[in-house]
Amino acid sequence: MVLTARFLFYIIEEMKRGELLGSLEHIILLALVRLDGSAHGMIVRREIEERTGRKISIGAVYATLERLEAKGYVSSSTGDPTPERGGRAKRLFRVEAAGKRALQISEQTLHSMTADSKGSWETI
Amino acid sequence: MSLYSPPHIACRLFQTVVPVRYRGALLGDLVEEYNLRAEATSASAATRWFWGQACRSIPFIMGSSLRNGDWLISVSTAVGVYAVMGTLKLAADFMIAKLFAPGPTAFVVLAPIVFLAFTSIGGCAAARIRFGTAVFLALFVMITSAVQIITKACAIPVPWWYEFGFLTLGPLSVLLTPVAFGVLKPNSNGSAT
Numbered sequence: 587m588v589l590t591a592r593f594l595f596y597i598i599e600e601m602k603r604g605e606l607l608g609s610l611e612h613i614i615l616l617a618l619v620r621l622d623g624s625a626h627g628m629i630v631r632r633e634i635e636e637r638t639g640r641k642i643s644i645g646a647v648y649a650t651l652e653r654l655e656a657k658g659y660v661s662s663s664t665g666d667p668t669p670e671r672g673g674r675a676k677r678l679f680r681v682e683a684a685g686k687r688a689l690q691i692s693e694q695t696l697h698s699m700t701a702d703s704k705g706s707w708e709t710i
Numbered sequence: 711m712s713l714y715s716p717p718h719i720a721c722r723l724f725q726t727v728v729p730v731r732y733r734g735a736l737l738g739d740l741v742e743e744y745n746l747r748a749e750a751t752s753a754s755a756a757t758r759w760f761w762g763q764a765c766r767s768i769p770f771i772m773g774s775s776l777r778n779g780d781w782l783i784s785v786s787t788a789v790g791v792y793a794v795m796g797t798l799k800l801a802a803d804f805m806i807a808k809l810f811a812p813g814p815t816a817f818v819v820l821a822p823i824v825f826l827a828f829t830s831i832g833g834c835a836a837a838r839i840r841f842g843t844a845v846f847l848a849l850f851v852m853i854t855s856a857v858q859i860i861t862k863a864c865a866i867p868v869p870w871w872y873e874f875g876f877l878t879l880g881p882l883s884v885l886l887t888p889v890a891f892g893v894l895k896p897n898s899n900g901s902a903t
Binding site: 626627628641643644645646648649651652653664667668669670671672674675676677 | 713728729731732734735736737738739740741742743745763766767768770771774778
């Protein structure tokens with residue numbers, strides 16, 4: 587127990603400011619990882635909606651992907667324009683090593699926080 | 711696959727609000743999904759879906775732009791446009807007074823026309839720079855109108871709805887004229903958006 591708490595504080599201390607993922611950032615990064623690490627906004631939106639049932643707007647997906655790109659967690663590349671897209675190009679997002687590390691840290695933090703307390707809220 | 715055209719006004723709204731950085735990609739995704747949905751279900755169902763995306767996306771995108779600090783650039787450019795717009799309006803008022811010397815009735819008729827003309831032009835100029843600028847310009851116009859109503863700047867007695875018209879139609883013309891006429895900053899592809 588003491589060891590777990592120490593581990594948690596160690597992780598938190600190790601984290602640079604801004605490295606903790608927000609819930610939508612977390613879900614979108616996970617969706618990108620599930621989609622072989624690379625996808626465009628609409629595919630990410632569809633994946634989240636299908637897996638979680640959570641209705642999410644394309645604007646929320648893009649705004650979050652932009653934020654993740656600014657943090658260096660994802661990178662993007664532009665594809666070729668197609669007629670089905672009204673002559674607009676696709677923007678493919680890819681998870682970077684920093685993004686995978688941020689996911690790892692978030693997962694560890696969540697795990698540390700829930701490890702011994704699950705029973706208390708699962709019965710509610 | 712046959713191509714359908716998504717709702718024009720919703721597209722315009724997206725083009726207005728979404729930052730240039732990801733405007734093309736976002737709209738492309740939406741148009742592609744719209745076509746798939748129109749093919750699978752019906753054009754009206756796809757249109758409803760498109761509007762749903764617009765209504766849920768736009769507040770999020772605007773909030774995100776504000777958090778990113780984009781608002782500072784928007785505020786400063788809005789102040790600039792407001793100053794130019796205000797100066798030109800004063801000059802126009804002066805010219806009208808010199809040329810026509812309108813009486814109180816003519817002034818009451820002319821004032822809203824001149825006001826709306828300048829707020830519309832100002833809105834177009836602001837939105838041409840960035841849409842956030844137009845939003846702040848609309849806010850400045852609303853504040854100015856409110857201050858003028860409260861301080862009773864107009865010496866001529868007018869009904870309440872006349873003043874209320876300035877308060878509402880001024881900001882609305884700043885925001886809606888650029889959307890209606892498509893006078894927006896070009897996107898990265900160079901097309902007028």
